[in-house]
Structure formats: C-alpha cells, structure tokens
Amino acid sequence: MSTARSSSELPDDIHQALLDRGVTTLDEVGLRVELERHLSAYTLYRLTPAAARRWKCRYRLMFGDTYLDCQTVSEAYARALLAIMPES
Numbered sequence: 001m002s003t004a005r006s007s008s009e010l011p012d013d014i015h016q017a018l019l020d021r022g023v024t025t026l027d028e029v030g031l032r033v034e035l036e037r038h039l040s041a042y043t044l045y046r047l048t049p050a051a052a053r054r055w056k057c058r059y060r061l062m063f064g065d066t067y068l069d070c071q072t073v074s075e076a077y078a079r080a081l082l083a084i085m086p087e088s
Helices: 001-008 014-019 028-038 051-053 073-084
Strands: 043-046 057-062 066-070
Touching: 014 051, 014 073, 043 051, 066 073
Parallel strands: none
Antiparallel strands: 043 057, 057 066
C-alpha cells in the first residue's frame, strides 16, 4: 500500500497533525508500527454491519478507558497516535 493512497484515507486535519508530531509514515502498516512503539496494548474491532449502521463507523480501536470510532484502519491508528502523543 503506498503512502499517497493511505494518506488520502486520512482526513486532512489528521494528516497535518501527524506531520506536526513528526510522523511521516502514513500508510496503514507504518501507522500500526508507530502506534505499537508508543502503546503496548490496544484492541481493534471491525464492527458488524448492524453496529456500523448504528454507530456510523466501521472500526473501533480501544485502549485503556479510551475508544475511537473510525471509518478505516489507518484512521484508527492515526487517531490513537494523536490521542497518546504530546503536541510538539
């Protein structure tokens, strides 16, 4: 998966916030590796069609007492990174 395609999966504000924090690898695998450097445990769920309709998202990433609802796996990893990384 190329960086250009993956970064287009991310909303512009998330893309820019990651760049501001020094995260330059924006593909799904790169974001997962970066997340695992900062977070030792998390759970990523792919929601069932009924749950996706109800919560208007396709994936839910959970860690600690936090959960993030997202449309793509890349977005879930990116939002989790932004939630745990301090602003530069």
